[in-house]
Amino acid sequence: MIKTFTVLLACQCLGELIAYAGNLPIPGAVIGLILLLASLSLRPGLSSAIESDSLALLRFLPLLFVPAGVGIMVFAGRVAHDLLPMALSVVVSTALTIVVTALVGQGLCALWPPRAAPLTTPFASALHADGNTAPAAAEIAKVDTP
Known part of the structure; x- marks a missing residue:
């Protein structure tokens, strides 16, 4: 959890510093998010290291x-x-x-071609065996019948 906080706060502080030093009209938090996106893109291992803690932090977003x-x-x-x-x-x-x-x-x-396999995230529903995301007809029949 401390590593995740360190990464998130470092990106935000760097963003605030860049916005302040450059006298930019863009908020430092937005610049920090761009820096976080760039660091996650350049170091794929970083995303797996902070993913679980970041998802836990999202529960407190409200x-x-x-x-x-x-x-x-x-x-x-x-x-x-x-x-x-x-x-x-x-x-x-x-x-x-x-x-x-x-x-x-x-x-x-339009810039990127579609991937061969669907992207799986914790929020995505699992695909059915036939590769469709729609429920199978047998599953619909189970729900509709009393």
Whole structure:
């Protein structure tokens, strides 16, 4: 766990240092994530070393939303006053993010040929024996019959 924290914090601190020293308009945390991605790409053994601890840390991710919720409650009057512009900016930025993410994803998929074997992750469902991800007809029949 300490090795994982060290790697994650080192990437974030380096990102903050680069953003501060270069007077860049990009947040240091984003630069740190790019550095983490680069280090994971260059050293494949690193990903296996920090994977289990990183997945364990993801369980506590919702705690990071507590300060934002407290801030909204503290400034509830101002939020109510500026609700329409805030809601509009959230909707527009979300739609723009979805469009840009889809375009970047399509561009990246066009760059790399498909792999011979499917990529397995802890989040991916197991493939059936015939190679399809859809449930077999026999399994559907089991669910539909009482």
